[in-house]
Amino acid sequence: MSSTLDFEITRNERPASAAERERVLADPGFGRHFTDHMVTIRYSADRGWHDARLEPYGPIPMDPASQVFHYAQELFEGLKAYKQPDGSVVTFRPYMNAARMNRSAHRMAMPEIPEQLFVDAIELLVRTDKDWVPDTEGHSLYLRPFMFATTRALGVNSPADEFLFAVIASPSGLYYPRGIKPVSVWLSQNYTRAAQGGTGEAKFGGNYAASFAGQAEAVEQGCDQVVWLDAVEHRWVEEVGSMNLMFVYGSGAQARILTPALTGTLLAGVTRDSMLKLAPDLGIPAEEGKISIEEWQSGCASGEITEVFGCGTAAIISPVGRVKGADREWTIGDGEPGEVSMRLRGELVGIQYGTRPDPYGWVHRIV
Numbered sequence: 001m002s003s004t005l006d007f008e009i010t011r012n013e014r015p016a017s018a019a020e021r022e023r024v025l026a027d028p029g030f031g032r033h034f035t036d037h038m039v040t041i042r043y044s045a046d047r048g049w050h051d052a053r054l055e056p057y058g059p060i061p062m063d064p065a066s067q068v069f070h071y072a073q074e075l076f077e078g079l080k081a082y083k084q085p086d087g088s089v090v091t092f093r094p095y096m097n098a099a100r101m102n103r104s105a106h107r108m109a110m111p112e113i114p115e116q117l118f119v120d121a122i123e124l125l126v127r128t129d130k131d132w133v134p135d136t137e138g139h140s141l142y143l144r145p146f147m148f149a150t151t152r153a154l155g156v157n158s159p160a161d162e163f164l165f166a167v168i169a170s171p172s173g174l175y176y177p178r179g180i181k182p183v184s185v186w187l188s189q190n191y192t193r194a195a196q197g198g199t200g201e202a203k204f205g206g207n208y209a210a211s212f213a214g215q216a217e218a219v220e221q222g223c224d225q226v227v228w229l230d231a232v233e234h235r236w237v238e239e240v241g242s243m244n245l246m247f248v249y250g251s252g253a254q255a256r257i258l259t260p261a262l263t264g265t266l267l268a269g270v271t272r273d274s275m276l277k278l279a280p281d282l283g284i285p286a287e288e289g290k291i292s293i294e295e296w297q298s299g300c301a302s303g304e305i306t307e308v309f310g311c312g313t314a315a316i317i318s319p320v321g322r323v324k325g326a327d328r329e330w331t332i333g334d335g336e337p338g339e340v341s342m343r344l345r346g347e348l349v350g351i352q353y354g355t356r357p358d359p360y361g362w363v364h365r366i367v
């Protein structure tokens with residue numbers, strides 16, 4: 001299917017020079033630099049999606065009474081574009097992001113966007129700013145679609161009926177520039193990320209706003225990231241920071257993985273889903289289940305749990321090396337990333353960067 005809307009194209013007349021772009025791409029970091037263009041598409045209850053534009057990256061004029069400023073009605077997505085060995089550029093499973101954005105929209109009482117329009121917007125931006133897709137191994141162009149309520153009204157009883165969808169792009173360097181090192185994590189008992197019936201499975205910025213205090217507490221405790229536990233018993237493990245968690249049991253030919261099931265309070269990661277499909281094909285059985293902090297600790301003590309890692313688009317995998325809670329502390333493995341974690345990472349990265357075959361049809365070529 002071709003574009004569901006015609007985009008009005010306004011080229012940036014003052015794009016970054018090749019020299020400036022090269023300087024940024026030499027050390028992009030994460031989320032600090034943006035490309036020359038962005039996409040915006042408006043929605044209103046009476047017109048539906050309309051006014052699709054590709055325009056120069058820049059400020060969006062907003063009315064101070066826009067509902068997003070007051071009631072936080074917004075959501076976002078995150079995916080990457082990867083340079084291939086033949087110079088072409090692909091994204092990874094973009095229709096999964098589109099579908100997830102629509103599930104988030106449903107929860108946030110926001111309009112769904114046609115999946116094809118979501119993908120068209122990404123393709124147009126990547127094609128236009130393709131010189132910003134890094135060549136360097138392990139680097140990528142991070143894509144950030146998002147949507148928010150622009151209705152000018154403070155009344156909470158009149159739901160927003162105007163929205164803006166936008167996509168911006170940011171060159172992204174290695175998540176671990178000094179090599180992958182396991183992180184330490186803090187078991188948060190004081191803060192909860194999500195509860196049943198809440199917004200935990202929506203990619204909603206408010207979940208992040210609500211998590212910063214827990215993350216700050218983790219840092220005060222000398223840890224890198226916070227582990228989110230269930231809201232009722234504070235013992236069932238859900239996520240780490242903004243990543244899904246994977247537990248490796250056993251090793252070698254006996255290795256298997258377990259990840260917390262999607263109970264309604266977890267975010268359904270594309271990386272998580274990809275690991276669950278990849279692992280069994282590599283001879284590593286994978287299941288979704290439930291694991292408590294007691295089981296995590298005793299599993300590490302007995303040697304049954306051999307590796308634990310977080311997974312998400314930004315880091316791909318982030319091994320966990322040490323766990324600390326108010327009344328307990330333990331280590332996982334030997335302080336180095338585990339074999340199973342690194343093998344799964346290598347397979348996924350290989351598919352994304354086109355150095356391994358993609359039997360799943362996950363890679364979506366753009367240009």
Ligand SMILES: *Cc1c(COP(=O)(O)O)cnc(C)c1O
Nearest residue numbers: 242243244267269270271312313
């Ligand atoms: C985005 C996100 C993830 C990871 O999802 P991916 O699609 O794999 O990037 C996990 N947890 C939370 C809370 C997230 O916001």
